[in-house]
Amino acid sequence: MTDGQLRTADSTANGAANGKAELTIASVAFRYAHFELAPVSLQARAGELTAIIGPNGSGKSTLLEIISGHLKPGSGGVYLDGQNLHALSPRERARKVGLARQETILLFSFEVREFVRQGRHPHLGHSLFESAEDDRWVEWALEKTCLQEFAQRRVMEMSSGEFQRAVLARTLAQRPRLVLLDEPTANLDIGYQVEMFRLLRQLAASENFVGVVVTHELNLAAEMADHIILLDAGTCLRQGKPEDVFQAELLSKAFRTPVLVDRNPSSGRPRVTWVAPLPFHCSRGTPSPVPIHRDALCPAQRDRREGGIDAKIRPSAPIRTRTSAREWNGRRLSFVSSVSPKGRDKVAGGNAPGKRSAGLRPTLQGAQKGASGSSKGHLRGLCDPFRVDRLNGWFTPGFVDSRISS
Amino acid sequence: MTISATRRNVLLLLLALLAALILVDFGALALGGVHLSLGEVWSGLLGRHSASEAGVIVRQIRLPRIYLAMLVGAALAVSGTGLQALLRNPLADPYVLGISSGAALGAIVAFWVGGRFAAASPLTAFGGAVLTMSWVYLLGRRAGRLSSYTLLLAGVVTASFLSAIILFVLTLLSTRDVRGTAFWLMGDLSVVTDVQVRFLFPAIVIAILVLYGFAKDLNVLLLGEEEAAHLGVNVARVETAVYLLASLLTGLAVSVSGAIGYLGLLVPHLGRMLVGNDHRTLLPAAAFGGAIVLVLSDTLARTVVAPTELPVGAVTALAGAPVFIYLLRRTSG
Numbered sequence: 001m002t003d004g005q006l007r008t009a010d011s012t013a014n015g016a017a018n019g020k021a022e023l024t025i026a027s028v029a030f031r032y033a034h035f036e037l038a039p040v041s042l043q044a045r046a047g048e049l050t051a052i053i054g055p056n057g058s059g060k061s062t063l064l065e066i067i068s069g070h071l072k073p074g075s076g077g078v079y080l081d082g083q084n085l086h087a088l089s090p091r092e093r094a095r096k097v098g099l100a101r102q103e104t105i106l107l108f109s110f111e112v113r114e115f116v117r118q119g120r121h122p123h124l125g126h127s128l129f130e131s132a133e134d135d136r137w138v139e140w141a142l143e144k145t146c147l148q149e150f151a152q153r154r155v156m157e158m159s160s161g162e163f164q165r166a167v168l169a170r171t172l173a174q175r176p177r178l179v180l181l182d183e184p185t186a187n188l189d190i191g192y193q194v195e196m197f198r199l200l201r202q203l204a205a206s207e208n209f210v211g212v213v214v215t216h217e218l219n220l221a222a223e224m225a226d227h228i229i230l231l232d233a234g235t236c237l238r239q240g241k242p243e244d245v246f247q248a249e250l251l252s253k254a255f256r257t258p259v260l261v262d263r264n265p266s267s268g269r270p271r272v273t274w275v276a277p278l279p280f281h282c283s284r285g286t287p288s289p290v291p292i293h294r295d296a297l298c299p300a301q302r303d304r305r306e307g308g309i310d311a312k313i314r315p316s317a318p319i320r321t322r323t324s325a326r327e328w329n330g331r332r333l334s335f336v337s338s339v340s341p342k343g344r345d346k347v348a349g350g351n352a353p354g355k356r357s358a359g360l361r362p363t364l365q366g367a368q369k370g371a372s373g374s375s376k377g378h379l380r381g382l383c384d385p386f387r388v389d390r391l392n393g394w395f396t397p398g399f400v401d402s403r404i405s406s
Numbered sequence: 407m408t409i410s411a412t413r414r415n416v417l418l419l420l421l422a423l424l425a426a427l428i429l430v431d432f433g434a435l436a437l438g439g440v441h442l443s444l445g446e447v448w449s450g451l452l453g454r455h456s457a458s459e460a461g462v463i464v465r466q467i468r469l470p471r472i473y474l475a476m477l478v479g480a481a482l483a484v485s486g487t488g489l490q491a492l493l494r495n496p497l498a499d500p501y502v503l504g505i506s507s508g509a510a511l512g513a514i515v516a517f518w519v520g521g522r523f524a525a526a527s528p529l530t531a532f533g534g535a536v537l538t539m540s541w542v543y544l545l546g547r548r549a550g551r552l553s554s555y556t557l558l559l560a561g562v563v564t565a566s567f568l569s570a571i572i573l574f575v576l577t578l579l580s581t582r583d584v585r586g587t588a589f590w591l592m593g594d595l596s597v598v599t600d601v602q603v604r605f606l607f608p609a610i611v612i613a614i615l616v617l618y619g620f621a622k623d624l625n626v627l628l629l630g631e632e633e634a635a636h637l638g639v640n641v642a643r644v645e646t647a648v649y650l651l652a653s654l655l656t657g658l659a660v661s662v663s664g665a666i667g668y669l670g671l672l673v674p675h676l677g678r679m680l681v682g683n684d685h686r687t688l689l690p691a692a693a694f695g696g697a698i699v700l701v702l703s704d705t706l707a708r709t710v711v712a713p714t715e716l717p718v719g720a721v722t723a724l725a726g727a728p729v730f731i732y733l734l735r736r737t738s739g
Contacts, residue, residue, distance in 0.1 A: 069635060094638030101633070106684045107494055108628050113408075121626050122638035128622055128686060129413050174637070 023210045028066050028076035037062055037234045038175050049211040051221035054231035055255050060214045068180050069093045080178050094122035098176035099169045102186050112166050113151040116141055119173030141173040161192035181213045197224040222246050222270045246270035411686035423694035430698050433707040435468050440713045474595050475704045478659045478696035481610045483696025485655040487669020488648045491624040499671035502547020502658040508538025511568050514575055532657030538652050564571035593666035593719020594666035595704050617651045620644055666719045675700055693732040
């Protein structure tokens with residue numbers, strides 16, 4: 001531990017003495033086989049909301065898992081009220097830290113009240129049954145999340161918005177000092193999204209807990225969070241107040257898509273807007289409205305432009321398939337696209353949108369093999385628009401500005 | 407509306423189920439190849455005319471059998487309930503997953519070796535159950551997640567593989583034993599020895615009580631392993647304990663009664679419909695429900711084709727297989 005870390009640990013102890021929950025993350029780092037989280041540090045006080053943002057796979061959830069105390073960091077530590085969360089027993093930790101995740105898969109049907117009651121588990125001790133106090137907290141959590149009228153309903157019969165609230169209620173029933181939420185607004189419409197963040201803000205203040213949210217809703221994060229952490233590829237690009245983090249260039253780079261940042265007229269907080277949708281051009285002959293960088297082309301195009309090896313492949317060359325996987329609504333989708341020299345010309349000349357979409361068929365994992373083997377899987381001449389490294393040409397410095405000024 | 411788990415509700419439920427069980431037992435004592443009146447059953451139980459025909463039938467033929475049916479039924483139903491929570495799969499059942507077959511093979515091996523070793527059949531059955539369950543569990547786990555269908559397929563394939571081995575072992579046994587063993591394989595409560603019953607009672611009751619101690623952890627485990635860990639459950643400890651206890655209960659049941667199918671599926675399902683998913687009420691409901699259902703099934707097996715009888719496993723399969731198909735269709739939707 002360095003001196004600086006010791007000092008922060010000291011100040012957390014003081015925070016605890018003042019009765020205010022304080023979260024200190026002292027340069028935690030982590031390493032998987034193919035992923036590395038560079039050291040991240042953070043201080044957050046009770047009543048504050050911290051948002052972790054960043055593209056998919058940037059390490060947001062890993063960081064959240066570390067903060068929850070569940071995943072041990074490679075180095076550094078997480079301190080809540082001066083206590084090292086990773087040194088506590090699972091039960092002690094569960095009394096202090098609540099993690100709400102939306103991906104709970106339920107094969108068994110629960111009533112909402114039963115579901116929320118599970119949050120009291122860490123407080124039961126050796127008793128097999130809940131005490132009157134436990135039941136009071138369950139009712140309190142239902143009331144705070146406006147779920148009283150749903151208490152008898154089955155969890156599986158709820159809408160996603162109501163289910164998110166039920167998960168939050170379960171977390172609240174834990175009475176944690178630190179509330180962690182992993183994408184609490186996923187699959188929610190804008191009304192539920194705003195409602196969820198308002199609720200969080202209000203609860204963090206009234207219940208005096210530290211709130212940490214992983215989210216893809218940039219505008220809501222800017223609006224509601226006191227502190228933002230921007231992660232990209234396991235590195236904290238910037239953290240601070242929303243105004244400091246929400247910089248157009250920074251966000252465009254992190255999310256690999258050009259964005260504008262201005263101010264929300266109603267609140268004065270930063271507001272993020274995508275630059276008007278850009279057509280993705282992959283076929284020969286169509287003039288491109290924007291200068292496409294070499295890397296943004298698929299190999300077939302690049303070779304045509306530059307007269308490379310790919311253009312000389314004989315028609316009998318084997319069909320090559322390319323697969324890329326993405327997360328979509330919690331499901332893993334595989335996109336299969338195949339490139340065959342013969343069919344490439346066909347589609348490239350036709351430029352038919354229908355064929356294009358047929359070639360990029362999302363298939364559920366497992367069906368992937370069949371898709372590429374079937375005749376439909378052989379629709380050709382298409383490259384994978386989701387390969388982010390091909391999109392680089394769009395974000396070369398100056399591009400965003402030129403686009404906007406024109 | 408499901409019954410919420412408070413101390414009072416669990417006690418009331420226990421009393422109601424106990425009353426139902428006693429009622430069913432009386433019916434089962436009266437029915438059979440020779441029909442007895444309830445008065446004859448009562449006096450037979452009290453042993454007033456111990457030499458009379460009714461007394462002998464009640465005390466020496468039917469009572470031990472009903473006693474065994476209650477124990478085996480409770481063991482299998484509780485084992486099924488535990489497995490369903492452990493694997494988070496309403497289709498889990500010791501028979502469907504091949505665990506019963508593993509236990510049966512273990513028990514048969516003990517008989518095959520014979521002599522004194524035959525008395526160790528509950529232990530070898532337990533060993534067979536543990537090994538089979540680990541194997542099916544490993545096969546069913548893909549990329550760190552338990553897949554419902556892979557698990558079921560693994561169970562079915564393992565069961566048929568083990569059945570083949572059992573048949574192989576049976577051909578090595580003398581012909582006289584084959585019919586008895588084949589009958590036993592399908593689930594049979596007719597051959598009971600005193601030793602088995604005396605040993606079985608404490609073992610099964612203790613295993614069920616220990617499993618009940620994990621009831622609230624099992625509730626949280628239904629939310630998923632990671633959620634349970636975040637809620638302070640020592641997941642590895644709970645899972646290992648439930649896994650061993652469920653295998654033990656299956657092994658004990660199979661060693662005395664053979665592979666009685668679908669009881670561990672049918673009874674927990676009925677229990678869930680009746681009292682909900684809270685294991686603090688569900689486990690007692692499953693224990694008593696299993697006892698009641700197996701006593702009923704055995705009574706049917708004895709009476710439908712009297713004076714001969716069916717293996718009780720045939721009766722439970724007749725009722726259980728449709729329920730399995732119903733559950734499979736519902737969960738896959």
